[in-house]
Amino acid sequence: MPAKLLEGKIIADSLKAKIKAEVDGLKTKHNRAPKLLAVQIGENASSSVYVKAQKKVAESLGIEYELKVLPETFSQAQAEALIKELNNDKNITAIILQLPVPKGIDAKILVKGIAPEKDAEGMHPENLGKILLGNYKIGPCTAMAVMELLESTKINLYGKEAVVVGHSEIVGKPLSLMLLNKFATTTVCHIGTGQRGTLPEHVKRAEVLIVAVGKAGIVKGDWVKEGGIVIDVGINKVGDKIVGDVEFGPASERASYITPVPGGVGPLTTAILMRNTVELFKAGA
Amino acid sequence: MPAKLLEGKIIADSLKAKIKAEVDGLKTKHNRAPKLLAVQIGENASSSVYVKAQKKVAESLGIEYELKVLPETFSQAQAEALIKELNNDKNITAIILQLPVPKGIDAKILVKGIAPEKDAEGMHPENLGKILLGNYKIGPCTAMAVMELLESTKINLYGKEAVVVGHSEIVGKPLSLMLLNKFATTTVCHIGTGQRGTLPEHVKRAEVLIVAVGKAGIVKGDWVKEGGIVIDVGINKVGDKIVGDVEFGPASERASYITPVPGGVGPLTTAILMRNTVELFKAGA
Numbered sequence: 220m221p222a223k224l225l226e227g228k229i230i231a232d233s234l235k236a237k238i239k240a241e242v243d244g245l246k247t248k249h250n251r252a253p254k255l256l257a258v259q260i261g262e263n264a265s266s267s268v269y270v271k272a273q274k275k276v277a278e279s280l281g282i283e284y285e286l287k288v289l290p291e292t293f294s295q296a297q298a299e300a301l302i303k304e305l306n307n308d309k310n311i312t313a314i315i316l317q318l319p320v321p322k323g324i325d326a327k328i329l330v331k332g333i334a335p336e337k338d339a340e341g342m343h344p345e346n347l348g349k350i351l352l353g354n355y356k357i358g359p360c361t362a363m364a365v366m367e368l369l370e371s372t373k374i375n376l377y378g379k380e381a382v383v384v385g386h387s388e389i390v391g392k393p394l395s396l397m398l399l400n401k402f403a404t405t406t407v408c409h410i411g412t413g414q415r416g417t418l419p420e421h422v423k424r425a426e427v428l429i430v431a432v433g434k435a436g437i438v439k440g441d442w443v444k445e446g447g448i449v450i451d452v453g454i455n456k457v458g459d460k461i462v463g464d465v466e467f468g469p470a471s472e473r474a475s476y477i478t479p480v481p482g483g484v485g486p487l488t489t490a491i492l493m494r495n496t497v498e499l500f501k502a503g504a
Numbered sequence: 505m506p507a508k509l510l511e512g513k514i515i516a517d518s519l520k521a522k523i524k525a526e527v528d529g530l531k532t533k534h535n536r537a538p539k540l541l542a543v544q545i546g547e548n549a550s551s552s553v554y555v556k557a558q559k560k561v562a563e564s565l566g567i568e569y570e571l572k573v574l575p576e577t578f579s580q581a582q583a584e585a586l587i588k589e590l591n592n593d594k595n596i597t598a599i600i601l602q603l604p605v606p607k608g609i610d611a612k613i614l615v616k617g618i619a620p621e622k623d624a625e626g627m628h629p630e631n632l633g634k635i636l637l638g639n640y641k642i643g644p645c646t647a648m649a650v651m652e653l654l655e656s657t658k659i660n661l662y663g664k665e666a667v668v669v670g671h672s673e674i675v676g677k678p679l680s681l682m683l684l685n686k687f688a689t690t691t692v693c694h695i696g697t698g699q700r701g702t703l704p705e706h707v708k709r710a711e712v713l714i715v716a717v718g719k720a721g722i723v724k725g726d727w728v729k730e731g732g733i734v735i736d737v738g739i740n741k742v743g744d745k746i747v748g749d750v751e752f753g754p755a756s757e758r759a760s761y762i763t764p765v766p767g768g769v770g771p772l773t774t775a776i777l778m779r780n781t782v783e784l785f786k787a788g789a
Contacts, residue, residue: 335630345620347636348629351677378700386684392636395680395692399671402696404706407680411687415663421689 222474225450227364227486230371234490235280241497242281245504253500254283254310255339255493259317260298260324261291266317273315276489282496291321298324299332306334312503313339313496336503339495342389350393353400356498362394363494364487365429365450372448372476374427376401382425384408384418384438384464390431390452403427413437430464440469449477452484507759510735512649512771515656519775520565526782527566530789538785539568539595540624540778544602545583545609546576551602558600561774567781576606583609584617591619597788598624598781621788624780627674635678638685641783647679648779649772650714650735657733657761659712661686667710669693669703669723669749675716675737688712698722715749725754734762737769 246252255277259266270286277284289298305314314337320326335345341358349355357363369376381403385391391407398405406425412418422428422442430438431452443449443465453464463480471477478484531537540562544551555571562569574583590599599622605611620630626643634640642648654661666688670676676692683690691710697703707713707727715723716737728734728750738749748765756762763769 343630344633344637345628345630347633348631349633351632351636351681352629352673378696378702380702388637392681392684395684396636396677399677399680399692399694402694404691404693404697404700404702406689406691407684408689409684409687411663412689415689417663417665417689 222449222471222477225368225371225448225476225478225483227368227478227483230367231486231490234367234487234494235276238490238493238497239280245497245500246281249504252281252283253312253496254285255313255315255496256305256311257284257286257315257317258289258298258301258305258329259286260289260293261321262288263317263319266319270317272489273492276493277496280493282493293324295324295328298329302329302332306332306337311337312500313337315339315492336499339492339499341393341495347388347393350396350400356502357495358397359389359393360488360491360495361390361431361452361484362397363491364484365390365394365452366397367487367491368450368478368484369427369448374448376403376427379403379426380424381405381427381429382408382421383429383431384412384422385431385433385452387431390429394429394431398427428465432464434464435462436464436466438465438470440466440471440473443470443473445473446475447473449474450484451478451480454480454485507734507756507762510653510656510733510761510763510768512653512763512768515652516771516775519652519772519779520561523775523778523782524565530782530785531566534789537566537568538597538781539570540598540600540781541590541596542569542571542600542602543574543583543586543590543614544571545574545578546606547573548602548604551604555602557774558777561778562781565778567778578609580609580613583614587614587617591617591622596622597785598622600624600777621784624777624784626678626780632673632678635681635685641787642780643682644674644678645773645776645780646675646716646737646769647682648776649769650675650679650737651682652772652776653735653763653769654712654733659733661688661712664688664711665709666690666712666714667693667706668714668716669697669707670716670718670737672716675714679714679716683712713750717749719749720747721749721751723750723755725751725756725758728755728758730758731760732758734759735769736763736765739765739770 274284314333335343381398386407386409395407427448429450435455451463451465461481559569599618620628666683671692671694680692712733714735720740736748736750
């Protein structure tokens with residue numbers, strides 16, 4: 220039986236409706252709106268696409284959105300000083316640095332400079348540490364989006380076999396902590412697993428499989444467990460097509476739920492960015 | 505062939521020699537010693553044992569150690585205010601809160617109040633988050649002790665099957681991130697795994713097995729993989745004996761390395777506490 224599709228857009232729409240209702244209430248209560256400030260350094264086509272999408276979603280939810288474009292010639296020191304200034308600006312709820320940044324700018328250092336209280340993307344070590352401690356309201360957008368998709372299936376993760384492929388800082392590692400917080404038995408695989416040759420056996424026992432590698436077809440369809448849930452975070456360009464990390468056709472014949480790529484995790488991440496902003500507003504209000 | 509014993513004391517002694525040499529150098533360079541301050545609230549027999557051991561180790565390494573005993577009648581607010589004061593005291597390198605605390609005192613809130621720059625036990629969310637980011641010098645003592653024991657076996661963790669039983673904030677979860685940073689394929693099991701009945705199959709494939717549950721014999725000896733490394737963090741009193749979480753006799757017939765209990769992880773944790781103190785001194789110097 221072919222899998223049900225986990226369509227990110229539908230889940231994002233219901234999440235956005237909840238966020239909008241919450242923002243309405245917060246505006247009434249505090250007489251001001253949460254405000255997300257995006258910092259972009261130089262001009263960049265792909266960054267501009269994101270910015271436009273963020274602005275549209277933010278405004279549809281009643282969240283103020285401001286884009287600050289810094290000249291390409293901005294130095295690292297100037298950019299760091301600006302972030303500090305923004306951290307201290309009481310009118311700004313949350314800050315996001317748009318990627319990529321020009322050569323010569325160290326984005327990692329800039330992101331580290333964003334105060335944990337204004338960390339729209341949930342990547343400050345203090346916010347990541349709170350995930351480990353099981354005490355968090357915000358988190359990295361993609362990892363949070365995956366949890367949202369899982370929740371939409373109504374699966375009870377307690378005792379389930381969860382396998383995460385990819386151990387990045389923004390998806391795999393925080394996601395593994397979120398799954399552990401829900402009492403899933405959680406395995407994280409990565410390039411070390413691949414080179415050892417043990418990736419298929421781990422994938423085959425996954426009742427919940429999350430793949431976030433960025434390599435088309437790295438997970439074969441016939442490795443997918445019958446009835447398992449498959450969340451494919453990968454976005455890869457193959458010819459003119461966008462495909463995920465999992466062989467979609469054969470995988471969808473075996474899984475109970477599967478994300479389409481594109482259209483799975485992606486549409487949810489902007490909604491999570493807005494939820495993070497609202498949570499930061501509530502924590503600071 | 506019976507396993508080699510991973511004797512914590514021997515490894516701790518060599519670690520302490522390294523720390524002492526480093527402290528000697530730091531004292532020459534900075535003309536002052538790192539200082540660890542222990543806060544104890546009220547009198548408590550088990551806490552006093554730890555304090556004595558810490559003092560002895562610290563002083564043998566050239567680290568200053570001061571115990572501040574607060575009266576049993578101290579309120580939460582008073583204790584919090586004191587921690588704040590200690591955070592701002594430039595003569596203090598690192599702070600540890602001795603457990604247990606009297607009823608009515610919330611230890612978690614006090615520990616949270618310790619600044620990340622003075623966090624001797626590596627439990628501040630910012631320090632835990634740095635472990636996730638793979639960029640850390642300090643960490644929770646027991647998890648760091650386990651990594652030290654593994655290193656002493658000279659195992660290359662890349663691609664190895666590592667299984668952690670127990671997903672606590674102080675051992676299992678930070679340890680899983682440390683193992684991932686070394687590219688071990690890492691599974692974390694816990695009560696959800698136990699209730700599902702899948703604990704034996706996970707343990708059986710573990711080339712590196714770390715058990716930190718606190719339940720005598722929860723891991724059966726015949727589950728241990730032939731040639732695997734077994735680190736038993738459990739300390740359980742059974743009759744007059746102290747035993748670990750793993751059935752030692754049969755497990756030691758199968759493993760290549762195994763920790764004795766007591767005498768495995770325990771003797772290392774105080775040395776790691778001192779190393780954390782030295783690392784905090786270096787970061788602040």
